[in-house]
Amino acid sequence: MFSVTVRDHIMIAHSFRGEVFGPAQKLHGATFVVDATFRRPELDDDGIVVDIGRAIDELKAVLADLTYRNLDDEPAFAGQNTTTEVLCRAIADRLADRVHAGGLGAGARELAGITVTLHESHIAWASYERSL
Template sequence: MYELMVRRDFVAQHYLTVPDCGPENEWHSHHFDVEVALKGDELNEHGYLVDIVEVEGALEALVDRYEDATLNDLPEFEGLNPSIEHFSRIFCTALTEQLNTAQLETVTVKIWEDDTAWASYTA
């Protein structure tokens, strides 16, 4: 199995909407790191699992959407607590919609909200 990973970082804001989260209920920033891991059994005719330039372009477009944004204000988070669990699923779904994933077994997005905490979602 082949695996390709691309990583980016950005700053975004949110506030948790569930009760009793202490300071997390207040608007605050995170320096997020997002890792995109793509897995598949076969390479294409160029020897790529997927063209890394395509992955970087799709990742850059998503980072541009979320960088310096307040997640709570975005339509994809409407009615949701903007946890990193929801964020990783939303990010992964949007990414897979932009990529040619025909030969991929899995696409995993892992989002770190600090040096010790992350959540991931695999499609």
């Protein structure tokens, strides 16, 4: 399996419900480094997994809808704790929608999957992997 990964970041605010979250139950900020990995079993006719420039642009567009926002106020996350894992899935699903809409070009329709990893720090991160 071949893969290409692009990187960006988001800065958000949110709070959590549930004793397990301790002090994070209060409103707080978080900055995540975001990696989006695109996978396919064979390279396209141009010898690539996906156009890296388009992948960067699409990740940036997806993250623009999240960054500098209080996710507690976002209708898409109503009733959910916006944990790192939940955010990984939301970003992966939004990228998948852009792949299906042609935002990464016709060759990207042959992608097998996407993995999104959010790095909370240099020692902790979470990922979500989905098929396309």
